[in-house]
Amino acid sequence: MKYSKATNYALHTMMYLTAVAPDKRLGVQQLAEHQRVSPTYLSKILTKLVKAGMIESVSGANGGYKLKPNWEAISFLEIIHAIEGSTSLFDCCQNDNPDCLIQKIMVSAEEKMEQELFNQTIGDLAKKMTVTL
Amino acid sequence: MKYSKATNYALHTMMYLTAVAPDKRLGVQQLAEHQRVSPTYLSKILTKLVKAGMIESVSGANGGYKLKPNWEAISFLEIIHAIEGSTSLFDCCQNDNPDCLIQKIMVSAEEKMEQELFNQTIGDLAKKMTVTL
DNA sequence: GTTCGCATACTCGGATAGTGGTTGTCCGAGTTGTGTTGG
DNA sequence: CCAACACAACTCGGACAACCACTATCCGAGTATGCGAAC
Numbered sequence A, B: 001m002k003y004s005k006a007t008n009y010a011l012h013t014m015m016y017l018t019a020v021a022p023d024k025r026l027g028v029q030q031l032a033e034h035q036r037v038s039p040t041y042l043s044k045i046l047t048k049l050v051k052a053g054m055i056e057s058v059s060g061a062n063g064g065y066k067l068k069p070n071w072e073a074i075s076f077l078e079i080i081h082a083i084e085g086s087t088s089l090f091d092c093c094q095n096d097n098p099d100c101l102i103q104k105i106m107v108s109a110e111e112k113m114e115q116e117l118f119n120q121t122i123g124d125l126a127k128k129m130t131v132t133l
Numbered sequence C: 001g002t003t004c005g006c007a008t009a010c011t012c013g014g015a016t017a018g019t020g021g022t023t024g025t026c027c028g029a030g031t032t033g034t035g036t037t038g039g
Numbered sequence D: 001c002c003a004a005c006a007c008a009a010c011t012c013g014g015a016c017a018a019c020c021a022c023t024a025t026c027c028g029a030g031t032a033t034g035c036g037a038a039c
Helices: A005-020 A030-035 A039-049 A075-085 A099-119 A122-132 B005-020 B028-034 B040-049 B076-084 B100-120 B122-132
Strands: A055-058 A064-067 B054-058 B063-065
Touching: A005 A030, A005 A039, A005 A075, A005 A122, A005 B063, A030 A039, A039 A055, A039 A075, A055 B076, A064 A099, A075 A099, A075 B100, A099 B005, A099 B076, A099 B100, A099 B122, A122 B100, B005 B028, B005 B063, B005 B076, B005 B122, B028 B040, B028 B063, B040 B054, B054 B100, B076 B100, B100 B122
Parallel strands: none
Antiparallel strands: A055 A064, B054 B063
């Protein structure tokens, strides 16, 4: 079990946007070059973030991607869910048992992690990064 | 990202062993039938648990799998690691940056979940299950 | 000077492979218990 | 009665195939910008 590379790209792109240009547009080429990914693939990932309402895209010349006004409050969890989906990590595909104790324990542990990721906003992290720069 | 079905089978098999026969041997056929999996596939999974030292296998007629004496202290985390491996969920395959802040946040959140899974021993859960029966 | 049209620079979305991990099957080899046979 | 042997039940491990999600690429379509020509 691993988080997909797409999640990695999404998180790094979001942080890159906060660091470089919180209110300017950046083309997918620039973003892709920074992470050494193919632009076409990255654009697919960014489309998911657009649909999740975290960034907005502008077509045409001088187009690109830009953070939405409320970007500081976006949490890691939201980004991850936008890419990976928000289903549970564990499915007890078991014999018609609606409340499997194993399932409950797994979900409860998962929620501990999600709680942590929910508390991490990219606004907070952006501040820390400018400090270390 | 999902936990594999193999992890599901492993957890359920362990709990089934505690419930039915903590110190008796059960054949893989019996165990597989209970979860509706093919016996050959389940035996592959159980081999991993044997190598991790949680159960022991006995060949030959009347052979099968049995919990090891210290079974009560086995945690969910150990079982999961035995099946899934114990690498981190998130790899920041990034540009030669040894201490990526994103990576650190992800690992820290992951550790919260692992802490929870580490505290859950199958001995504790076995007690709860006999209560509900 | 204004307007129209065209080239350009982008994003969007579908179609399409390649790739690797998961899931599952098959089979031969080794091991143990049991029953049977021969002395 | 006992020992040796044969057989059946069982696990072990490797090889192999099917499948699916992830990763990645390509291309046509749509869209906005900016420039130039025509009136």
